[in-house]
Amino acid sequence: xxxxxxxxxxxxxxxxxxxxxxxxxxxxxxxxxxxxxxxxxxxxxxxxxxxxxxxxxxxxxxxxxxxxxxxxxxxxxxxxxxxxxxxxxxxxxxxxxxxxxxxxxxxxxx
Numbered sequence: 463x464x465x466x467x468x469x470x471x472x473x474x475x476x477x478x479x480x481x482x483x484x485x486x487x488x489x490x491x492x493x494x495x496x497x498x499x500x501x502x503x504x505x506x507x508x509x510x511x512x513x514x515x516x517x518x519x520x521x522x523x524x525x526x527x528x529x530x531x532x533x534x535x536x537x538x539x540x541x542x543x544x545x546x547x548x549x550x551x552x553x554x555x556x557x558x559x560x561x562x563x564x565x566x567x568x569x570x571x572x
Contacts, residue, residue, distance in 0.1 A: 535560035
């Protein structure tokens, strides 16, 4: 239980720190936020949790396949915002596109 709380605290602190820095230089820290921090943190926590290399590799393969829908989600949100669509609607449209593409990627793997 204590280990789970420690993982949550460390992960939350990383996210808070990047968000705080993003207010100072949005483009640069946006790039830093795009680094696979969550993926690497998750892989690290899996390794600390005694997962074997095969399970970690399978997890990271899933992350790799998730990059396609995620890139499209971000592209759609950016385009919507550039065309003055509200942030919330842009987010919903992006998530919808992400969901459809994720289903297609998952279906292609089966």
